[in-house]
Amino acid sequence: MNYTDTKQNMRKAVLIAKTLEGSWSVRMKMALDIVIINHYLKQPLSKDIIERLLLKGLSLRRIKKHYKVGMKEINSLMAS
Known part of the structure; x- marks a missing residue:
């Protein structure tokens, strides 16, 4: 993941985190995942x-x- 991907993902995560309820740090962690x-x-x-x-x-x-x-x-990919 490069810098621009990371920046776009953070923006998306903030939007998702704003819709959730609870502690900000927990919401942000869930949204980032x-x-x-x-x-x-x-x-x-x-x-x-x-x-x-x-x-x-x-x-x-x-x-x-x-x-x-x-x-x-999946197993063949994981074995190689």
Whole structure:
């Protein structure tokens, strides 16, 4: 992610955080996670993207559903 992507993602996160309720720091953390996950889901499927999505707390089920692949494809990417 470069500087302009980061800047755009922060702007999107602030808009999302303003719609949520509760502590600002918690809202911002949740909004940033949402924006970052959406950013990575727009990228082509690769081992690095799968690892980053899993670190952000996204489930394998959602990754499979979004990319329309099976566990065999994901396992083959993770093994290489």
